[in-house]
Amino acid sequence: MEPKSMEAASVVLSQRCLARLPEVLRQAATRCSRLYVAVHPELPLQSTLDSIYARASEHAPQLDVRVMLKSALPHGVSPLRAEDGSLPPRVCLGGTFDRLHNGHKVLLSRAALISSEAIVCGVTDGDMIIKKTLWEMIEPVERRMRAVEEFVKDVTDVSCLLYPITDPFGPSITMADLNAIVVSDETYKGGQAVNSKRAERGMSELVIEKIGLIEADDTLLKETKLSSSSRRKEALGTLLKPVNTQTRFRPYTIGLTGGIASGKTKVAEDLRSMGYTVLDCDKIAHGTYAAGSDLVKQIAVAFPSVVNEKEEVDRRALGNIVFNDTAKRLQLNALVWPAVLRAVQTELEKMPSDSVVFVEAAALVEAGWPKDLHETWTVFCARAEELRRVQQRDKLDEQQAEARVSSQISNRERLAASNVAICSDWEREVTREQVKKAVELLEKRRK
Helix, strand or coil, X not given: CCCXXXXXXXXXXXXXXXXXXXXXXXXHHHHEEEEXXXXXXXXXXXXXXXXXXXXXXXXXXXXXXXXXXXXXXXXXXCCCCCCCCCCCCEEEEEECCCCCCHHHHHHXXXXXXXXXXXXXXXXXXXXXXXXXXXXXXXXXXXXXXXXXXXXXXXXXXXXXXXXXXXXXXXXHHCCCCCCEEEEECCCHHHHHHHHHHHHHCCCCCCEEEEECCCEEEXXXXXXXXXXXXXXXXXXXXXXXXXXXXXXXXXXXXXXXXXXXXXXXXXXXXXXXXXXXXXXXXXXXXXXXXXCCCHHHHHHHHHCHHHECCCCCECHHHHHHHHHCCHHHHHHHHHHHHHHHHHHHHHHHCXXXXXXXXXXXXXXXXXXXXXXXXXXXXXXXXXXXXXXXXHHHHHCCCHHHHHHHHHCCCCHHHHHXXXXXXXXXXXXXXXXXXXXXXXXXXXXXXXX
């Protein structure tokens, strides 16, 4: 893609320009990353604002559009300022606000338009987010709060008070001086619940301002509702953070990891079918346990009862020792992981320097390997699906499966160390499409 000619631009939207809005947005998307829109006084601000964000989602989804609600606009544009007078001083709203999109911008803008003093915004975290689709990919709450604050400050003079919340109500039932609440169609009942709680506490009822949802296509699963979950789905297979350019490894080396029953092995098969070399660290690790090897000698010192006179390791006995003892498991890992990494390096040295090699390893993140790799790709699935697969595959009961899954690091921890995420929650073909997408983007960035 060619670089944008400018980072930000602005436009005044008049009645005459309104019919050409899709064309304006498409042209802006080729020229800049952010477009400030000032609404001419001849147009009703509230309904025009909704229309602008809806058309932006349809015609220029990657363009950061911001409809101005304040008098000071970059590049000298002066948009209409909403009438105040009888406006309620403090308006509240809540949400996850992951990957700030045009639906969020409508919510925040509506709150700003009906407030004369401040927006009070609760940003969900903790148990409030774990039932959401692909919740493991939700941005840290601090980043989401910064995005909300930056947007509100950019488009309006109304201040923004932000609070992380871990329950459905947050400050909406603790701050007596609130006057209104902004909700979507989906959260309208939540607004009513807020008023019930406020009544129980002797607080004034909030005016409920309800807005509709903006629609946009989700090309991965063909959904229509614009949402943070659809953006998380769209992020699957894409580069989530820059590649590691400081590694000493050659050729171009990508770690492929994932928890138990994540679908990692199936993705490895897909990559091999596309012509890529995938090193299996389980097989490589098995070789490091050869009788009399350096690793076995180290294990004999740390766990003498599992090594016989022929310098062979009783892997089952060793497993029984470390499975339920975290300290001993970490002690063994400190011996095994460096040995396996050295063996991987030996295999990599045999590969053409201009090739791409994947290294499949379940404990890759725990071993600290991402710092040595160009990229790390994580395959994951929802915890409920992971438990179901483990029970079915290994013939375990629910408690046994829970213990097995809980013995690993979380998907969220793996994804925090990853450049690319692939989710196997859905049909096999959906996973393959993510792998194809990831590979296509990989080849593009390597050119």
